[in-house]
Amino acid sequence: MKCRINKKNCKVFLDFGKMPIANGFLKKREFKNEYFFPMKVGFNKSLSLFQLYKNPNPKKMFNKNYPFYTSSSKSMILHFKKYAQWIKKKLNKKSSILEIGSNDGTFLLNFKKYYHLGFEPSKSVHNVAIKNNVKSKNKFFNLKNIDFLIKKKIKFDVIVGSNVICHIPNQNDLIKSMNKLLKKRGEIIFEEPYLGSMYDKVSYDQIYDEHIFMFSATSINKIYKLHGLKLIDVLPQKTHGGSMRYVITKNTNAKITKRLKKIFIKEKKKNVDTLKGCYIFKKNVENSKKKLLKKLNEMKKKNLKICGYGATSKSTTILNYCKIGPDMIDLIFDTTKDKINKFSPGMHIPIRNYKYFAESNYKNIFLFAWNHKKEILKKEKYRKNCQWFSHLN
Ligand code: DWN
Numbered sequence: 001m002k003c004r005i006n007k008k009n010c011k012v013f014l015d016f017g018k019m020p021i022a023n024g025f026l027k028k029r030e031f032k033n034e035y036f037f038p039m040k041v042g043f044n045k046s047l048s049l050f051q052l053y054k055n056p057n058p059k060k061m062f063n064k065n066y067p068f069y070t071s072s073s074k075s076m077i078l079h080f081k082k083y084a085q086w087i088k089k090k091l092n093k094k095s096s097i098l099e100i101g102s103n104d105g106t107f108l109l110n111f112k113k114y115y116h117l118g119f120e121p122s123k124s125v126h127n128v129a130i131k132n133n134v135k136s137k138n139k140f141f142n143l144k145n146i147d148f149l150i151k152k153k154i155k156f157d158v159i160v161g162s163n164v165i166c167h168i169p170n171q172n173d174l175i176k177s178m179n180k181l182l183k184k185r186g187e188i189i190f191e192e193p194y195l196g197s198m199y200d201k202v203s204y205d206q207i208y209d210e211h212i213f214m215f216s217a218t219s220i221n222k223i224y225k226l227h228g229l230k231l232i233d234v235l236p237q238k239t240h241g242g243s244m245r246y247v248i249t250k251n252t253n254a255k256i257t258k259r260l261k262k263i264f265i266k267e268k269k270k271n272v273d274t275l276k277g278c279y280i281f282k283k284n285v286e287n288s289k290k291k292l293l294k295k296l297n298e299m300k301k302k303n304l305k306i307c308g309y310g311a312t313s314k315s316t317t318i319l320n321y322c323k324i325g326p327d328m329i330d331l332i333f334d335t336t337k338d339k340i341n342k343f344s345p346g347m348h349i350p351i352r353n354y355k356y357f358a359e360s361n362y363k364n365i366f367l368f369a370w371n372h373k374k375e376i377l378k379k380e381k382y383r384k385n386c387q388w389f390s391h392l393n
Helices: 028-033 074-088 123-131 147-151 171-181 195-201 217-225 258-269 275-301 313-322 370-379
Strands: 010-020 036-044 049-052 096-100 115-119 156-162 182-193 230-237 243-249 306-309 332-334 351-353 364-367 387-389
Touching (some): 010 275, 010 313, 036 275, 049 217, 074 370, 096 171, 182 195, 195 243, 217 230, 217 243, 217 258, 275 306, 275 313, 364 370
Parallel strands (some): 096 115, 332 351, 364 387
Antiparallel strands (some): 182 243, 230 243
C-alpha cells in the first residue's frame, strides 16, 4: 500500500507556485537563503486522498525553532480540556495514553495522573512540555523511534493525535507504529482539519508544507482498512475552521456509528470522495484570490492602512499565493515570542509584538487567525469602528 505521495495515482489539479516554509519566520539576514518548494496539490483517486504532490523534509519544519505553541489560544486549551474529559470516560485508573505530536503538552497536562507519553520532534515546544512535567520524548514518532517501547512490551489503551497525523509523510510507517503500540481493545483517536470544511469555506490557507494530507472520513476509512484497522466513528469539531475527530479500532467486527454512515453519504453527495470535488474547489480558490486582491487594491486606492492579526501558518499560503507584501499590509501583530520582530515567510511582512496593537490606530485588520475569531473579537471588543476581514468574507 502506498498512501504516501503516489505519483501514479496522484492527479495534480492545483498549483500554488513557489512556497516557503509556512512557519519559517525569519530575520532580514536570512532572506537571501530562504527555502522555497513548488506547492502542487493532487488527489489519489483510489484512496480518495487529497495531498501535496511534494513536501519538504519534515526536519526543515519541525526543529528546535518551531514557533507554534498550542497554548497560544485560550479556546484551544479549553477544547483540549473537554476533549480529555471525553477520552477519560473510556479509561480506568490503570489506563495509558500516548500522544503523537504533543507540542507544549497542552493536551497531556490533563492526563498527569495516568501513564502518559508524548512524542514531539520540535525542541522549542517539547521544552515547554518538560517544564510542565509532561512526559515528552523529543523525537519523531516512527517505527525506529518506538523501538524502546516495543522492547519493553509497553502498549497503550489510547493513542491520540491532534493536527499532526496530516503532517506525517509516511502514513504506512505511522499506522504500523500505532498498530504495534495499541492494546487489543485500544483506540486510535485523532482530530485533523477536515476536507469537507475546507471545501465549504474555501479555506485554501489550510494547505501548506506541514499539511501534507487533508483527510475525509472516506479517505481515513480506506487507508486504515488497508492496515486491518477499522474507522468506527467520527465527531465533527469547530476547531481550526472545521476539523474531524476519527475513532479507529483493531476490532474489524465492531459496528460503525450512524453518525459515520451519515458522513459517508454526505461526502458522496458533496463530491468530497472524488476528483470532481477537487476541480470545484480549484475554481473557488481562484475566484477567492481575485476577490481578495480586488478588495485590497480598492482599500489601497483609498489610502487605507492595513495590518494583519495572527501570524498563522495559514497566512503564509494566502500571502504567497496572492503575492501580498508589505506594500499592502504594513505589519502583522502576534503574541508568539518566536515570531515577533521577524518577517513573514516569503513575502517578508514585519511581525510585531501584539502588545502594541492596542495603541496602534489600524482600522482595517486582516484576521489571519480567522479560526480564533470568536476568542479574538471578544478580546478586542473595546476597539470600535474597525473592519475585520479575511479572505473568507
Ligand atoms: O496544524 C497546525 C495547527 C494546529 O496550528 C500546525 N500545522 C500549525 C498551526 O497552524 P496556525 O499557525 O495556522 O495556527 P493558529 O492557531 O491559527 O495560529 C494562531 C496564531 O495567532 C499564533 O501565531 C498565535 C496568534 N494569536 C494571537 O496573536 N492572538 C492567536 C490568538 C488566539 C490571539 O489572540
